[in-house]
Amino acid sequence: MTTNTKLIHTMIRVSDLDNAIAFYRTALELEVKDQFVFDGFTLTYLYNQETAFELELTFNHEASPSYTHGSGYGHIAVSVEDIETCHRRLKSQGIQASDIKQLHHQKHHLATFFFIKDPDGYKIEFLQRQGRYL
Known part of the structure; x- marks a missing residue:
């Protein structure tokens, strides 16, 4: 039996949500599809007409210290x-x-x-x- 797995998004954490949205609008021609503001964080989903795959920007309202990419991110x-x-x-x-x-x-x-x-x-x-x- 197959489960028909489908990739739908990848998530990255950002330190300045407005700056990140502006960058991805300019660089990748992505627009905000959905945004969900919670008490401690905001999830913003970006997309364009070329694909159904989305980029999720996660902004933690009071993140400290700054994020690191570690040795695993490519x-x-x-x-x-x-x-x-x-x-x-x-x-x-x-x-x-x-x-x-x-x-x-x-x-x-x-x-x-x-x-x-x-x-x-x-x-x-x-x-x-x-x-x-x-």
Whole structure:
């Protein structure tokens, strides 16, 4: 019997909710879908029309000390139609982006990509939409 498991969101903790929402609106073209304010924390779900998968921002109202990413966090990845245009757009909006790089495996092109970081230091990988990264 199958359970039809479906990925629906990933969650990250943010230190400044308004700043995080503005960043993800600019960098990933995400908008607020839902927001739930509780006594000690706020959950904000971001989305766009490209996918049903959501990014959940968790803001703890009185978090201290600051969050750390530890040694286990890697990155969030998104795919884009035109990596060079996206790279130029982000840089023109003041977002620091790494150089565009290519990754090859056994002499075959696997990926074209670059990285940015959000205001809390989370890495985001942008991949050219091709091959396994559609």
